[in-house]
Amino acid sequence: xxxxxxxxxxxxxxxxxxxxxxxxxxxxxxxxxxxxxxxxxxxxxxxxxxxxxxxxxxxxxxxxxxxxxxxxxxxxxxxxxxxxxxxxxxxxxxxxxxxxxxxxxxxxxxxxxxxxxxxxxxxxxxxxxxxxxxxxxxxxxxxxxxxxxxxxxxxxxxxxxxxxxxxxxxxxxxxxxxxxxxxxxxxxxxxxxxxxxxxxxxxxxxxxxxxxxxxxxxxxxxxxxxxxxxxxxxxxxxxxxxxxxxxxxxxxxxxxxxxxxxxxxxxxxxxxxxxxxxxxxxxxxxxxxxxxxxx
Amino acid sequence: xxxxxxxxxxxxxxxxxxxxxxxxxxxxxxxxxxxxxxxxxxxxxxxxxxxxxxxxxxxxxxxxxxxxxxxxxxxxxxxxxxxxxxxxxxxxxxxxxxxxxxxxxxxxxxxxxxxxxxxxxxxxxxxxxxxxxxxxxxxxxxxxxxxxxxxxxxxxxxxxxxxxxxxxxxxxxxxxxxxxxxxxxxxxxxxxxxxxxxxxxxxxxxxxxxxxxx
Numbered sequence: 200x201x202x203x204x205x206x207x208x209x210x211x212x213x214x215x216x217x218x219x220x221x222x223x224x225x226x227x228x229x230x231x232x233x234x235x236x237x238x239x240x241x242x243x244x245x246x247x248x249x250x251x252x253x254x255x256x257x258x259x260x261x262x263x264x265x266x267x268x269x270x271x272x273x274x275x276x277x278x279x280x281x282x283x284x285x286x287x288x289x290x291x292x293x294x295x296x297x298x299x300x301x302x303x304x305x306x307x308x309x310x311x312x313x314x315x316x317x318x319x320x321x322x323x324x325x326x327x328x329x330x331x332x333x334x335x336x337x338x339x340x341x342x343x344x345x346x347x348x349x350x351x352x353x354x355x356x357x358x359x360x361x362x363x364x365x366x367x368x369x370x371x372x373x374x375x376x377x378x379x380x381x382x383x384x385x386x387x388x389x390x391x392x393x394x395x396x397x398x399x400x401x402x403x404x405x406x407x408x409x410x411x412x413x414x415x416x417x418x419x420x421x422x423x424x425x426x427x428x429x430x431x432x433x434x435x436x437x438x439x440x441x442x443x444x445x446x447x448x449x450x451x452x453x454x455x456x457x458x459x460x461x462x463x464x465x466x467x468x469x470x471x472x473x474x475x476x477x478x479x480x481x482x483x484x485x486x487x488x489x490x491x492x493x494x
Numbered sequence: 495x496x497x498x499x500x501x502x503x504x505x506x507x508x509x510x511x512x513x514x515x516x517x518x519x520x521x522x523x524x525x526x527x528x529x530x531x532x533x534x535x536x537x538x539x540x541x542x543x544x545x546x547x548x549x550x551x552x553x554x555x556x557x558x559x560x561x562x563x564x565x566x567x568x569x570x571x572x573x574x575x576x577x578x579x580x581x582x583x584x585x586x587x588x589x590x591x592x593x594x595x596x597x598x599x600x601x602x603x604x605x606x607x608x609x610x611x612x613x614x615x616x617x618x619x620x621x622x623x624x625x626x627x628x629x630x631x632x633x634x635x636x637x638x639x640x641x642x643x644x645x646x647x648x649x650x651x652x653x654x655x656x657x658x659x660x661x662x663x664x665x666x667x668x669x670x671x672x673x674x675x676x677x678x679x680x681x682x683x684x685x686x687x688x689x690x691x692x693x694x695x696x697x698x699x700x701x702x703x704x705x706x707x708x
Contacts (some may be wrong), residue, residue, distance in 0.1 A: 304653040325650040358654040366675040369687045370651025430657030
């Protein structure tokens with residue numbers, strides 16, 4: 200069984216982090232980040248042209264993670280490839296030793312850096328999960344036999360703070376029915392709200408493991424920016440005040456402290472099964488966040 | 495249903511007409527008249543602009559519906575003026591442009607870009623209504639088409655980019671799935687939102703699409 204799946208099944212508090220592939224062929228920093236976190240987490244996501252900005256492919260970055268001894272989680276969005284492209288990359292990923300896949304719809308092209316590009320969205324995230332499960336049963340989406348099936352630990356995402364929440368939850372139920380094994384949530388900051396989401400999730404979930412999304416806050420400005428511009432992210436005023444209270448030049452330190460505190464609370468109160476840490480561009484501080492969380 | 499167009503930038507029209515000195519202009523009395531992109535006034539304005547460039551406008555007409563069969567008859571009535579032209583400039587949607595091009599060997603050049611098939615939402619505002627996908631699901635989505643109302647054309651529910659019922663791509667636009675949810679709720683049919691929709695068939699009618707009605 201794949202390492203990440205084993206961790207999910209073990210009942211331990213699971214921790215994943217992610218690396219954002221670089222734009223260009225210099226992978227020095229990416230490799231540094233992978234090396235810093237690979238032995239401290241149960242899985243490392245590689246983002247897929249995140250924010251619709253063209254970069255090294257998620258699949259290639261997963262291979263790098265694997266080569267460095269990490270456990271890669273392949274993020275796949277539906278924005279850039281049709282069903283044939285996605286399926287063929289799933290086959291490729293599996294034979295290269297990538298055992299985990301996270302299925303996402305993907306941001307729209309016009310939020311990124313190729314504004315004139317054709318958006319694909321041949322499949323959506325639920326259909327992509329279905330495709331993975333079909334390929335595990337030995338067939339592709341065209342109904343054709345594979346000479347050998349794939350095997351993945353397959354996950355998806357959910358946005359617990361989405362407003363209105365009901366349509367989001369209905370889609371989440373479809374993902375659960377399609378057979379996801381784990382969920383990494385969009386960033387959460389209001390733990391009480393998240394507990395309400397978890398009450399609902401536990402009802403529809405079956406065995407799906409839920410990892411709460413933790414995005415590192417790097418300052419009050421960033422928090423306010425996310426509140427104004429990133430759908431589904433709500434940073435409470437109290438946290439913004441706390442970030443403001445940080446000494447000059449220490450805001451990131453405060454953000455690390457907040458992330459560590461949240462992770463500790465989630466773990467101590469057994470609110471969900473683990474966390475997914477997104478340090479967006481500051482992957483080097485993930486070990487500090489883990490230390491702050493007592494992990 | 496209307497074919498929604500916008501006028502091409504005049505510089506682009508000027509560039510493509512550069513090799514041609516004698517022009518016949520067609521407008522359309524239906525869609526481009528309604529969108530003010532190729533009706534009587536716009537055709538007159540185009541005549542003036544081309545004349546200013548030193549071109550000879552051999553004639554012009556606004557046909558009732560450029561994509562209709564009648565267009566061929568009207569073209570015959572303008573036979574001499576069309577014969578005198580070296581190129582035909584068409585201020586109708588692409589349907590009319592192609593109809594006219596099918597009747598004549600001379601270069602036929604569009605003066606407008608065809609954007610979408612839409613309906614007038616509020617006076618002067620046209621909204622895309624149908625992508626003509628060949629697999630209509632609006633019976634299950636409360637009459638709202640997620641293929642056109644959602645910028646990603648999703649069918650299984652909202653993406654993570656929805657915020658306060660609006661779309662991340664444009665905060666002025668409603669999230670299709672919030673609209674669908676609200677209406678299905680009123681209809682007492684929310685269970686429909688939990689229905690899984692299979693990947694679409696993009697070849698219900700393979701391209702080039704041709705249907706023979708018997």
